[in-house]
Amino acid sequence: MTAGVISLDAYRELQEAAGADFVDELVDTFLAEAPGMLAELRTARADGDAVRFRRAAHSLKSNGLTFGATAFAARARALEMDGLSGDARRDDGALDALETAFAEAAAALRELRGD
């Protein structure tokens, strides 16, 4: 597992609060839902829809924080705060980076779950 992708403190706290089995299911839900939200970011950007863009970024940030995916959440937060910059190259770069961070977080979460 990539060191530090998932904050183990946050993850354990979640397991303690909600139960390890439930967290496994919740990880599945996140892994199933997140690609749709990432795609929504791209679509909203293409449509120039700042409200939808922020909402999707907000959702991803929120879920990232829940699982302790700190770096991923920070990237999502930056997108939520900045919104659409109007600079296609910059936006695409930020979205690429977020997707990479998600891939890392997803791999780490799968590993934690014991896949």
Add this chain to the structure above:
Amino acid sequence: MTEIVHRLLVADDNKVNRLLLARSLELQGHAVAMAEDGVAALERLQREPFDLLLLDITMPGLDGFQVLERMKADPALRDVPVIVTSSVEGMDSVVRCIELGAEDYLAKPVNAVLLRARIGSSLEKKRLRDQQKALVRRFATSEVAQDLERSGFALGGRRIEATVMFSDIRGFTALVEAQPPEATIELLNSYYALMFEAITSHGGVVNQMVGDGLMALFGAPLPLGDAPHAAVCAARDMMQLLALFNADRTAAGLAPVGIGIGIASGSVVAGYTGTQQRATYTCVGEAVNRAARLEEHTKVAKRPILVDGAVHARVGERIPLEAMGTAQFKGVSPTVAVYAVPVA
């Protein structure tokens, strides 16, 4: 001990958040339903009763702010406590939620210990509000209680325009001494039944009864179109009913009863004060003092119904009143113009 299971609704468009929050609440012993956006949440709330709503702010369709606004505008939903859960940053959104009537705010990810504490506190507040509503039903007429529920129940005072009436039995002490206690209680019960009838039929609310005296409000707790006129009509009805009451007493060989009524209109501070055991609708202000002094003044003026200038200004054209000059009352700073209402 059987714990009461509370029904909670979680509204969040994000599936992970929704499932996690529902799970935390279920682990804390609550029954939980879920709604995936604001529209679904409102529909669910209108369909079935919930003890509490946990509401996300950022949602498509109706967001959390809009859900709060609609709930506040809906008498059936305005008392459902709402705890806003969100990871929206900055104080502005928290302040806006509280202003829109949210009970509390929890930042996401939600901490389980904080969640338990805030939910416990919100449910306790709701329990007290429900209890207060039940108390109102005990001391107000059912129409008034229902209207109160519709327009919202809150402890605390607010300034309103109202007409205040005081009424007392003349020579009551002598009457009490001249007859057995049972006869006094019977007299009061019959007397109050008639006075209540006259007052409530004109939209008034009797909010105090002390011995042989009563205080009634017109235009409070609920607005009344023509409160001064309603109060004067109620007073005249009271005199008519009293005449019938006295005819019965005379026929039974008993002494007739005389009453004095004082009515004043103006700005008062009215509101509910209470405890779990007892709640009272209280009303204070110059108009309350004037009405009480006018009632006492009926003995001096030798007229059964006296009103102040404010009442005269509102009813004088419809009911000719007799000008009685001005009077200086204890505890009432300016002199008061006194008018007598003719007894029909």
